[in-house]
Amino acid sequence: MKKLPHAVRKPLTKAYLTDLTYKINGAAIEVHKILGPGLLEKTYHACMIYELAARKIPFQSEFEIPFTYKGESIPLNFRCDFYIEDLLVVELKAAEATLPIHEAQLITYMKLLKAPKGILINFNVTNLYYNGHKTYVNHYFDQLPD
Secondary structure, three states: OOEOOOOOOOOOOHHHHHHHHHHHHHHHHHHHHHHOOOOOHHHHHHHHHHHHHHOOOOEEEEEEOOOEEOOEEOOOOOEEEEEEOOOEEEEEEOOOOOOHHHHHHHHHHHHHHOOOEEEEEEOOOOOHHHHOEEEEEOHHHHOOOO
8 A cells, every 4th residue: 555645635535536637547547558558457456556656646445445334444455546535436447348347336435435526447448538437426525615
């Protein structure tokens, strides 16, 4: 797991999260531009660590998601690929297509972490910008100021 120190960030707003989303997508596009499609997910994951660190975006990699039920900690062994600035979940795939189970995975992680936004990135596409990423928001996002 890699964790970078937190920088002082601006107040949390929808605009802040939108800007952060652009930065993350830019990092993914850079990785895809250099590597192209067809590699294993682990390869893209390692390069995303490099790109996020180079862009000074605070993140945790392979973050284990805590879960409690009725006050008891229950080990689910859920790990999101990236947890950015303790508010945005990023899941990477290198699959023929993203499936509903991939979306459910991301949405589950967002809910458990109370993260207002998530990005699902599939590197196994010809054009990452048009076909390789999808952004999700939830009720935590709706509660944020513009």
